[in-house]
Structure formats: C-alpha cells, structure tokens
Amino acid sequence: MSRRRRRKAEEQFFTWLMRFSLLGAACVLGLILFTIFWRGLDALSWEMISQAPQGGFYLGKGGGILNAIVGSLYLGAGATLLALCIAVPVVLYLHTYAADPRIRSGVRLALDIMWGIPSIVYGAFGFSLMVFLGLRASLLAGIITLALVVLPILARTLDEVVEMTPRQLREVTLALGATRFEWMGVLLRQSIPGLVTAILLAFGRGIGDAASVLFTAGYTDNMPQSLLRPVASLPLAVFFQLSTPFPEVQARAYASALVLTVLILVISLLAHLSMARLGRHVIR
Amino acid sequence: MEAIRDTTLVRRTGVLPRRSGRRPSLRRATLDWAAHRFSASTAVVVAVLVIGIGAALLARSRPLLDVYSLRELLLGQVWLPSQGLFGFAPFIAGSLVVTAVAMAISVVPAILSGIYLAEYVTARTRTALKPVIDLLVGIPSVVYGLWGVLFIVPLVRDHLGPWADRTLGQSIPVFSRSNPSGYGLLAAGFVLAVMVFPLIVAVTEEVMRSVHREMRETLLSLGATRWETTKTIVRHAGLPGILAAIVLGFSRAFGETLAVMMTVGNVARMPRSIFDPAYPLPALIANNYGEMMSIPLYESALMSAALLLLVVVVVFNAGARLAVERLVRKGAA
Amino acid sequence: MPSLSIHNLNVWYGAQHAIKDISVDIPPRQITAVIGPSGCGKSTLLKSLNRLLDLNERVRVEGQVLLDGDNIYAVDQDATEIRTRIGLLAQKPFPLPMSIFDNVAYGPRIHGLANGNIQAVVQSQLESVGLWEEVKDRLSAPASGLSVGQQQRLCLARTLAVQPEVLLCDESTASLDPISARGVESLIRNIKTHYTVIMVTHDIDQARRVADYVLFMWLGELIEHGPAQQFFTAPAQPLSQAYLAREVG
Numbered sequence: 001m002s003r004r005r006r007r008k009a010e011e012q013f014f015t016w017l018m019r020f021s022l023l024g025a026a027c028v029l030g031l032i033l034f035t036i037f038w039r040g041l042d043a044l045s046w047e048m049i050s051q052a053p054q055g056g057f058y059l060g061k062g063g064g065i066l067n068a069i070v071g072s073l074y075l076g077a078g079a080t081l082l083a084l085c086i087a088v089p090v091v092l093y094l095h096t097y098a099a100d101p102r103i104r105s106g107v108r109l110a111l112d113i114m115w116g117i118p119s120i121v122y123g124a125f126g127f128s129l130m131v132f133l134g135l136r137a138s139l140l141a142g143i144i145t146l147a148l149v150v151l152p153i154l155a156r157t158l159d160e161v162v163e164m165t166p167r168q169l170r171e172v173t174l175a176l177g178a179t180r181f182e183w184m185g186v187l188l189r190q191s192i193p194g195l196v197t198a199i200l201l202a203f204g205r206g207i208g209d210a211a212s213v214l215f216t217a218g219y220t221d222n223m224p225q226s227l228l229r230p231v232a233s234l235p236l237a238v239f240f241q242l243s244t245p246f247p248e249v250q251a252r253a254y255a256s257a258l259v260l261t262v263l264i265l266v267i268s269l270l271a272h273l274s275m276a277r278l279g280r281h282v283i284r
Numbered sequence: 285m286e287a288i289r290d291t292t293l294v295r296r297t298g299v300l301p302r303r304s305g306r307r308p309s310l311r312r313a314t315l316d317w318a319a320h321r322f323s324a325s326t327a328v329v330v331a332v333l334v335i336g337i338g339a340a341l342l343a344r345s346r347p348l349l350d351v352y353s354l355r356e357l358l359l360g361q362v363w364l365p366s367q368g369l370f371g372f373a374p375f376i377a378g379s380l381v382v383t384a385v386a387m388a389i390s391v392v393p394a395i396l397s398g399i400y401l402a403e404y405v406t407a408r409t410r411t412a413l414k415p416v417i418d419l420l421v422g423i424p425s426v427v428y429g430l431w432g433v434l435f436i437v438p439l440v441r442d443h444l445g446p447w448a449d450r451t452l453g454q455s456i457p458v459f460s461r462s463n464p465s466g467y468g469l470l471a472a473g474f475v476l477a478v479m480v481f482p483l484i485v486a487v488t489e490e491v492m493r494s495v496h497r498e499m500r501e502t503l504l505s506l507g508a509t510r511w512e513t514t515k516t517i518v519r520h521a522g523l524p525g526i527l528a529a530i531v532l533g534f535s536r537a538f539g540e541t542l543a544v545m546m547t548v549g550n551v552a553r554m555p556r557s558i559f560d561p562a563y564p565l566p567a568l569i570a571n572n573y574g575e576m577m578s579i580p581l582y583e584s585a586l587m588s589a590a591l592l593l594l595v596v597v598v599v600f601n602a603g604a605r606l607a608v609e610r611l612v613r614k615g616a617a
Numbered sequence: 618m619p620s621l622s623i624h625n626l627n628v629w630y631g632a633q634h635a636i637k638d639i640s641v642d643i644p645p646r647q648i649t650a651v652i653g654p655s656g657c658g659k660s661t662l663l664k665s666l667n668r669l670l671d672l673n674e675r676v677r678v679e680g681q682v683l684l685d686g687d688n689i690y691a692v693d694q695d696a697t698e699i700r701t702r703i704g705l706l707a708q709k710p711f712p713l714p715m716s717i718f719d720n721v722a723y724g725p726r727i728h729g730l731a732n733g734n735i736q737a738v739v740q741s742q743l744e745s746v747g748l749w750e751e752v753k754d755r756l757s758a759p760a761s762g763l764s765v766g767q768q769q770r771l772c773l774a775r776t777l778a779v780q781p782e783v784l785l786c787d788e789s790t791a792s793l794d795p796i797s798a799r800g801v802e803s804l805i806r807n808i809k810t811h812y813t814v815i816m817v818t819h820d821i822d823q824a825r826r827v828a829d830y831v832l833f834m835w836l837g838e839l840i841e842h843g844p845a846q847q848f849f850t851a852p853a854q855p856l857s858q859a860y861l862a863r864e865v866g
Contacts, residue, residue: 003729004698011509011697018400021393025485028478029420032431039434086326093323107327109602110334116532116601117337117594118539120566124590125337127573128344148333155330179316184323201422208424211541211566215573235426239542242430257430261423268422272415406674498711501669502772506724506779507701516723520714 040258142217161194210235378562385473398488441466491525704781766797
C-alpha cells in the first residue's frame with residue numbers, strides 16, 4: 001500500500017516539476033516581452049521611426065532610426081533573395097536529379113552544419129572575403145554574409161516541405177512524359193506555401209542577426225544609398241545606442257529594440273498564417 | 285491520351301507541354317540538361333561553402349599559427365597583442381564557463397518541458413505551444429541581450445549577488461561575489477540559458493515522439509505510471525537523442541555573440557567565481573575588429589579565434605545531428 | 618475471483634460510434650472469445666477494459682466497466698492500478714529494448730512483487746511459458762534477438778509476472794507462425810485455471826478450440842453472447858448463423 005502511495009507521489013511530483021518548468025519558460029517569455037514593450041513604449045515616438053539621425057543624435061539630440069529600419073529591411077531582403085538563388089535549386093536538385101542517397105545526405109549534413117555555425121564566424125569569414133575581394137564594409141558585403149546565415153534556414157525548411165509532397169505526384173507527372181526539369185516545376189508549385197513560410201523565417205532571421213553584419217555592413221547615420229556604401233541595421237542600432245553613457249540615448253536603444261521585436265513578431269505571425277492559409281490549395 | 289492530358293492535375297500543375305511527341309523535344313531536353321547542371325552546381329556550391337569557410341579561416345590564421353605553437357596559444361594566459369602576446373586561455377575559459385552556467389540553468393527544465401510536451405500533453409495543446417517555442421527561437425540575440433541588461437543584470441547586482449555573499453559565497457569561492465556590477469558569468473549564463481531553452485525543448489520533444497507507440501502502451505499495460513513509463517523510455521530508447529539535444533544547445537550557446545557580449549562584462553581574466561566578469565571568444569572577435577589593422581598578427585589572432593569557434597561548434601553539431609538522425613530513422617523504421 | 622462486467626458501454630472515436638451500448642458479464646476463470654469481422658470494434662472493446670484508450674484524446678467513453686463491483690472509469694480510480702490488475706498481451710510481440718531478464722523483471726520490480734528474489738520470479742515465469750530452457754543461458758542478451766514466437770511467449774511471461782487477475786489477448790497469435798501460434802494458444806488454455814481470459818480473434822476455428830464463452834460483435838454492437846458450445850452449435854441470431862457459415866464478414 002505504501003509502495004503504491006510512493007509511486008503515486010513520485011508521479012505527481014515529476015508531473016508538477018514538468019509543468020513548473022514549462023510555466024517558468026512561459027513566464028520568462030512574458031517577462032521579456034513585457035520588459036521590451038514597457039521600456040520601449042516610453043521612449044518610442046513618431047520622430048524615432050520617421051527620421052534618420054540628425055547631428056548630435058548620440059548625444060541625445062534629434063532624429064530617429066529610420067536609417068536602421070530601412071537598412072535592416074534591405075539587408076534582410078537582399079540576403080533572403082540571394083540565398084533563394086541557391087536554396088531553391090539545391091532543394092529541387094535533392095528531390096529530382098540527385099539519385100545517390102549519399103549525395104542527398106551529404107548536402108543535408110552540409111546545410112545542417114552551416115545552420116550550426118555561429119553568425120560571428122560568418123562575420124569573420126565575410127570580412128576576410130571582403131578584404132580578399134577589395135570590398136569595403138557595405139550593403140553588398142552585408143547582404144553576402146547574411147545570405148550565408150539564412151541559406152541553411154531557407155534550404156532546410158523548404159526541403160522539409162518538399163519532402164511532404166505525395167510520392168504519387170512524382171509517378172503521375174513522370175508517367176505523363178514530363179522531364180525531370182518539368183517535374184521540378186510541379187514540385188515547386190506544390191511547395192509554394194512552404195516556400196513563403198521559409199522566406200519569412202529567413203527574412204526574420206536576417207533582420208535580427210547582428211554579429212554577421214557587424215564587420216561587413218558597417219554602420220552609418222545616413223539612409224542607405226548604394227550597394228557599395230555602409231548601411232545601418234536595427235540590431236546594431238540597439239547595440240550602439242546602448243553603449244553610450246547618456247540615458248536619453250539608451251532609451252532610444254529600448255525603442256529600437258521594441259521596433260525590432262514588433263517587426264520579428266509580425267513576420268513570425270505572417271509565417272504561421274501563410275502556412276495555414278496557403279496550405280489549403282496543395283494536394284496532399 | 286488526350287483525355288488524360290486534360291485531367292485537373294495536369295492543368296493545375298501545368299507540366300504538360302502543348303505538343304508532346306514520344307520523346308521530349310530538343311528544347312525540352314536541353315532545358316532538362318541545363319537544369320540538371322545548374323542545380324547540381326548549386327549543390328556543389330553548398331559543399332564548397334562549408335569547406336571554404338574553414339579553409340579561408342585557416343588561411344587567415346596561418347600567420348599566427350606559424351609563429352606560435354598551438355600549446356602557447358591555447359594555454360597562454362596573457363593577451364597583449366601590442367607586445368605580441370596572444371594567450372587564448374582566458375577567452376576559452378570564459379566561453380566554456382559561461383556556456384556551462386547556461387547549460388546548468390537550462391538543461392533540466394528544458395528536458396522536462398520537452399518530455400512533457402511529447403508525453404503528457406494533448407495534440408491540440410502541442411500545436412498551440414509550438415508557435416510560442418518558434419517565437420522564442422526567433423527573437424534576436426540583441427533583444428535577449430537588452431533584456432539581460434535591463435532585467436538580469438540588476439537582479440544579479442541587487443539581489444542574487446548580495447544574497448550569495450551572505451550565504452554560499454562565505455564558504456564556497458565559486459559563489460563569492462567578486463564583482464558588484466552584476467555584469468558577469470551568471471548574468472550572461474542566465475540570458476544564454478533562456479536562448480538555448482527552446483532548442484533543447486524542440487529536439488527533446490522530437491526524440492521522445494519518435495519512440496514507438498507500442499513501447500508506451502506496453503509499459504502502461506504492465507501497470508507502470510506515466511512517469512515510470514517516461515523514465516524507462518528515456519533510459520532505454522531516448523538517451524542518445526537527449527544527449528544530442530544537450531550538445532546542440534551547448535554548441536549554440538558556445539557561439540552566441542551579442543547577448544553574451546552585452547552582459548558578461550568583457551574582462552580577459554581566468555574566471556574564479558560565477559559573479560566574475562569574463563571575455564568569451566565571440567565577444568573577443570566582435571569587440572576588436574575595428575582596431576586590429578595596426579597591430580601585426582592581431583587580425584590573424586582574431587581569425588584563429590573564429591576558427592577555434594568553428595571547429596568546436598561543427599564537431600559538436602555534426603555529431604549530435606548524426607545521432608538524432610539515426611535515432612529518428614530507427615524509430616520510424 | 619474477480620468479476621468483470623460491462624454495463625451500457627459506449628465508445629466514440631471522434632464522431633464515429635465504435636462501441637454501441639454493450640452490456641455483458643464476463644465469466645471468471647474461463648476463456649471468453651470476442652469474435653466478429655475486422656473493424657467491428659473487438660480491439661476497441663478490449664482496450665476499453667484496461668483504460669488504454671485514455672491515451673487517445675479523441676476517444677470518449679460512456680457507461681461502466683465493473684471490476685469486482687468497482688467502475689474502472691470512476692473518477693477516483695487509478696488507471697495504473699487497473700492496468701496492473703488487467704494485463705494485456707498485444708497482437709505483435711513487442712519486447713522492451715532491454716535484456717530478456719529485465720523484460721520479465723520490469724513489472725515485479727516497479728510493483729515490488731519480488732520480495733527480494735527477483736531471480737526466482739523471473740525463472741518461474743519463464744518456466745510457466747516454457748521459455749526457461751531456451752533462454753536460461755542468455756538472460757542478459759537483448760530480447761529483440763529472440764524469434765517472434767519466443768518473443769510472444771516472453772511477452773506473456775512479462776504480463777503474467779505483474780500477477781494480473783484478468784488477461785486480455787488482442788489477436789495474440791495472429792502475427793505468429795502456425796506452430797508458435799499453437800504453442801501460445803495452448804499456454805493461454807493452460808492458464809485459465811488462474812486467470813479470467815478475454816481473447817479477441819478473427820479466427821473462428823481458434824475460438825472453437827479454446828473458448829468457453831463467446832461474444833459475437835458486428836459493427837460495434839454485441840449481437841449475441843453465450844457459452845461457446847451453445848453458440849457454435851446453435852447460434853440464436855441469423856447474423857451469427859451467417860457469420861459462422863462464412864456467408865458474411
């Protein structure tokens with residue numbers, strides 16, 4: 001009898017311990033969002049998001065972070081586009097032409113390894129590539145480096161979506177006399193919802209990443225002008241504003257972080273919606 | 285043939301060429317050939333990238349590695365680039381300790397949460413919680429860092445530090461409050477713990493769910509409680525996967541840059557207490573890129589740091605991924 | 618001896634009504650065979666008897682299953698204890714990923730049934746299923762190395778080691794070769810002096826050979842039940858007659 005009670009008590013104890021862990025994590029998430037919103041909203045103003053920094057911005061004078069917002073959007077979009085040019089053909093290759101399973105698992109392993117490489121390492125690599133090519137810190141260099149960061153995210157997400165397309169579709173298509181290239185087109189069409197989700201995920205990651213663009217994109221108070229000029233980014237705006245000794249400027253870091261967080265939240269929400277919405281038209 | 289050609293599927297997918305003979309026309313065959321070459325070459329690009337990153341960092345590290353022995357670099361305690369002293373030991377120790385603190389805080393709750401999601405929760409709850417975990421993964425490092433500065437650092441400075449000073453720190457040096465600022469290993473470790481938590485949860489959940497349904501039913505039929513069932517599953521089927529989850533979390537934490545750099549204090553010294561400031565490898569690289577040009581070998585030293593990070597993370601990651609893949613495939617078979 | 622009786626049991630899988638208002642008393646220390654065409658709810662009925670249906674959140678159960686007069690679906694009942702008293706032998710043998718010894722020892726260990734002599738418990742259980750001589754030299758080898766027939770006997774030993782009062786068999790011989798199937802079948806026949814056995818089978822001949830009592834199900838309904846001899850010689854319902862004559866199902 002006492003054994004039964006002891007086992008029951010153990011069961012209860014660990015169930016509650018697990019619930020408590022999960023609850024704790026949820027509380028921390030809530031706390032993070034609360035802290036960012038609470039401190040950020042205080043400092044946020046229309047001026048912050050509608051203007052580029054003016055003279056003496058880092059001493060607490062006027063201006064905003066529009067340069068960083070636009071810069072981040074350029075960096076994220078450019079990197080995602082560039083990575084798409086590799087990710088889409090690679091994934092389609094894995095599902096059509098690549099006959100040897102060793103090639104398939106090799107490429108997937110390479111992508112997984114790339115996913116695990118810290119973005120600061122990409123930053124260092126991008127920097128040495130820049131020096132090698134004679135480029136200065138610029139939007140272009142930032143885009144190239146960031147593309148390396150988002151490539152595995154894009155490719156592996158898309159890969160999993162294509163994996164879910166039904167096997168019969170392949171037989172039906174090829175039996176109709178289609179070439180494998182035309183089969184690629186069918187696969188891509190089938191995977192568009194997943195592709196949209198993957199693009200949004202990659203875009204979100206691109207906007208949020210700081211360590212890779214620290215070396216390569218530089219920072220500037222000007223609005224982005226050219227591919228070959230330095231460009232500001234939101235994460236670095238948060239970081240640099242926080243490093244100043246002036247409380248007014250630090251408050252701007254909070255506001256910048258809020259803008260960044262809201263942007264990420266919206267993108268991740270869109271990614272989930274796109275998965276649910278567009279998925280309805282796909283043959284399963 | 286005409287009838288088949290007109291099926292919805294074909295119209296929807298748009299594969300079928302207008303006039304198809306028995307063999308693809310020259311144009312289609314050429315396109316097919318070109319697509320094959322092009323897509324295969326992008327696969328080669330991916331492989332070359334992975335190798336190229338390692339090779340490039342190695343090449344840039346060579347100047348330093350040619351002058352100093354690996355032993356001198358890895359065990360050297362002094363970092364004074366202007367005098368030609370490149371001791372990486374304090375940075376390696378900083379990275380290891382901050383990661384260890386993060387793992388100590390997050391591993392147990394993360395694994396318990398992952399198990400809970402896999403074994404105890406209804407499918408509906410699970411699908412509702414998934415986006416929350418994805419969200420945690422998606423929050424940028426710099427936002428975690430800012431949260432650390434605004435919340436964790438003051439917490440360590442005003443509450444945890446003084447408390448440790450009164451209690452544990454009196455007798456155990458590791459817990460003595462060596463630094464009143466709050467910026468240090470504990471604060472950075474806590475922020476990192478929050479960042480790696482969702483990753484460990486996700487992998488644990490995947491591993492636990494790949495275990496045969498029959499195993500669960502068998503154990504329950506023998507009158508095991510849910511917790512006993514879970515324990516047995518973990519011990520006899522899930523252990524390698526959960527170890528892999530921990531390794532993946534470790535390697536993520538090991539390379540994390542901004543959030544750590546903002547909260548860890550950045551002092552290049554061998555850490556003695558969890559309240560000590562430290563200077564992990566990623567912070568070393570990130571903080572010094574501007575000034576490195578004027579000092580000989582400085583740039584090469586920073587590239588060596590990046591190479592070291594790369595090697596550690598890639599070895600850990602590849603090992604863990606292979607283990608998870610094997611496990612999940614075995615479960616599915 | 619335990620009495621097991623079912624009162625107005627209904628089970629839904631989502632919107633599908635899988636078990637329709639079944640009431641029956643299961644005779645103790647006998648083998649009750651549940652027969653009927655596949656998809657008639659036999660397995661669902663079996664799983665509802667040891668609350669294994671709890672695992673599926675889409676399942677809804679109404680009605681009562683009384684074990685010694687206590688409803689196993691009452692709120693204060695502990696599913697773990699129910700499953701200890703009502704053992705299950707699954708369709709496909711599933712040896713736990715551990716040694717042969719640990720497979721049998723698992724139940725006695727968690728329930729504290731061995732009184733310090735786990736060795737003797739394992740040996741006697743393996744002897745009772747006729748496996749001891751075959752495996753006594755490799756007790757620490759992984760159970761997955763046994764043949765399928767041996768595995769199923771091991772699973773039976775593992776289930777009996779928990780000392781259940783009722784044994785549920787879910788087509789437990791269906792995935793075995795004919796010789797092993799006969800072996801397991803005769804084992805089950807031999808243990809009925811100690812256990813109440815409920816056995817789902819789609820094999821009418823097997824039911825004829827082993828059953829003392831028969832439940833005949835059709836599309837979730839209990840069409841007919843009664844002593845085996847009576848059922849097989851003079852089935853009362855036209856549907857039962859047709860099924861036995863293999864005209865339907």
